Amino acid sequence: MVETRKINASVTRSITAAAAALSIATMVSGVIVGFVKPKDEAAHRFVLSTALISMGCGAAYGLLPRSKAPTASAVSLSSVQSSPVQSSSLASANSSWTDWRNFVVVRKVKESQDITSFYLKPADQAEIPNFQPGQFLTLKLEIPGQSKPTIRTYSLSDYADPCEYYRLSIKREPMAQPDLPPGLASNFMHDQVQEGSVIQAKPPSGQFVLDVAKSLPAIFISNGVGITPLISMAKACSRLNPDRPLWFIHGARDGSFHAFQDEVREIAQQNPNLHLHFRYSRSRPDDQERYHSMGYVDAKLIREVLALEGIGLDQAEYYLCGSPPFLQALRDGFKTLRVPEERVFFEVFGGAKGASPAAEIPSSQGQGAEIVFARSEVTLTWQPGDGTILEFAEAHDLNPEYSCRQGICLTCMCHLQSGEVEYVQPPVGTPKAGSVLICISQPKSNRVVLDL
Numbered sequence: 001m002v003e004t005r006k007i008n009a010s011v012t013r014s015i016t017a018a019a020a021a022l023s024i025a026t027m028v029s030g031v032i033v034g035f036v037k038p039k040d041e042a043a044h045r046f047v048l049s050t051a052l053i054s055m056g057c058g059a060a061y062g063l064l065p066r067s068k069a070p071t072a073s074a075v076s077l078s079s080v081q082s083s084p085v086q087s088s089s090l091a092s093a094n095s096s097w098t099d100w101r102n103f104v105v106v107r108k109v110k111e112s113q114d115i116t117s118f119y120l121k122p123a124d125q126a127e128i129p130n131f132q133p134g135q136f137l138t139l140k141l142e143i144p145g146q147s148k149p150t151i152r153t154y155s156l157s158d159y160a161d162p163c164e165y166y167r168l169s170i171k172r173e174p175m176a177q178p179d180l181p182p183g184l185a186s187n188f189m190h191d192q193v194q195e196g197s198v199i200q201a202k203p204p205s206g207q208f209v210l211d212v213a214k215s216l217p218a219i220f221i222s223n224g225v226g227i228t229p230l231i232s233m234a235k236a237c238s239r240l241n242p243d244r245p246l247w248f249i250h251g252a253r254d255g256s257f258h259a260f261q262d263e264v265r266e267i268a269q270q271n272p273n274l275h276l277h278f279r280y281s282r283s284r285p286d287d288q289e290r291y292h293s294m295g296y297v298d299a300k301l302i303r304e305v306l307a308l309e310g311i312g313l314d315q316a317e318y319y320l321c322g323s324p325p326f327l328q329a330l331r332d333g334f335k336t337l338r339v340p341e342e343r344v345f346f347e348v349f350g351g352a353k354g355a356s357p358a359a360e361i362p363s364s365q366g367q368g369a370e371i372v373f374a375r376s377e378v379t380l381t382w383q384p385g386d387g388t389i390l391e392f393a394e395a396h397d398l399n400p401e402y403s404c405r406q407g408i409c410l411t412c413m414c415h416l417q418s419g420e421v422e423y424v425q426p427p428v429g430t431p432k433a434g435s436v437l438i439c440i441s442q443p444k445s446n447r448v449v450l451d452l
Ligand SMILES: Cc1cc2nc3c(=O)[nH]c(=O)nc-3n(C[C@H](O)[C@H](O)[C@H](O)COP(=O)(O)OP(=O)(O)OC[C@H]3O[C@@H](n4cnc5c(N)ncnc54)[C@H](O)[C@@H]3O)c2cc1C
Pocket: 136, 152, 153, 154, 155, 156, 169, 170, 171, 172, 173, 174, 175, 176, 177, 180, 181, 182, 183, 184, 185, 186, 187, 206, 225, 228, 229, 347, 348, 349, 350, 351, 352, 353, 354, 355, 403, 404, 408, 409
């Protein structure tokens, strides 16, 4: 009877409840009379009237408004909450944080000669939100000998729902030139951060993300440690939209530098729509079964690989991640082969001092500009050729926080108290209203006041 409350139409609900009441009453009283007074006519009349009264009660019960029963949306919400996948997503929506949160390194795994993965769980043991495949975490590291915390961003390299940990996979950055120090944060992570170490992180962020629901073939193309956000994309899409045609094309020097080879092959084994192509530039004799072709990953290779399945270059979208020269060569190649620009998405893992694209870019502020760093109580004169405001500040011993130095991560975001700045390249991340990204900006007005 209670189940009839789930029927929406009141007439149907009333008829169903009446029929149910009639059947139950007839059955129960019939069985009792049959055993106690099988030949008594009065008893038979009693059975009949009991059945009719029950049917009337059932009909009336069915006509009662359903206000006390759960509504359709409440029913579906509670049923959603009881499913493990959905419940984690709902809980995740409430489990985010805004500033820094402590994470414990629960596992550290060497993936290749120079890449190591770090599995992070929140120290408070509460839930963590899931993320869009392709996003990154920003870390704050207390590195001995540094006067202030070092901020760096690392892509999330795994995907699962529910999300129980975050995995970052970090390449040990060597010295760019013999007279320069090796990478500060990456070497600290490799050498000093162990299982049990605690590090601080901001919530997942970033706009280099895959729209999993699309049906257009997605081609993931990476070299070196650029593989990290693309594994997350390939895993998420294989799980949530397995009908989508996917290609995973990766370049490595040789087998010893090729991280996640087994993991990617495993995803492809479970998802027949995921095609792989691994290309090595300097293969070793024992790499025989590990790669498909020799050379560098370029636009020509992508065209050949897609043609094998009858797909033209203009029939897919492309997700690129890797070193700056690799990305530049691929994007140039795509341009030559007339791949529509709006189909090509990419992320560069920049970050090195001196690697800023802005230094050589002419400023519309033809003359010098006064920059007031208000919190530091320093006023300096910037000249065209002094580079970005971040570079200019560093050159004068101010050390603003930064990570990507490319307008992606928002680490350098700074409130603009007065004046105007101009971007030397369009920001990828969106700064808060009234704030600017100093890693990619120069003064536009002749006086700029920054809360820095
Ligand atoms: C969105 C995003 C996601 C990223 N995801 C990943 C990821 O998943 N995995 C990963 O490994 N990395 C990733 N990175 C890169 C990462 O954030 C760091 O940039 C990288 O680890 C290097 O940091 P570092 O502190 O070790 O090196 P740094 O200390 O920043 O040095 C980098 C290089 O610059 C050289 N250098 C030092 N000083 C100077 C100078 N004065 N002039 C010129 N060169 C100098 C060093 O020799 C070194 O080779 C990502 C970056 C971004 C922006």
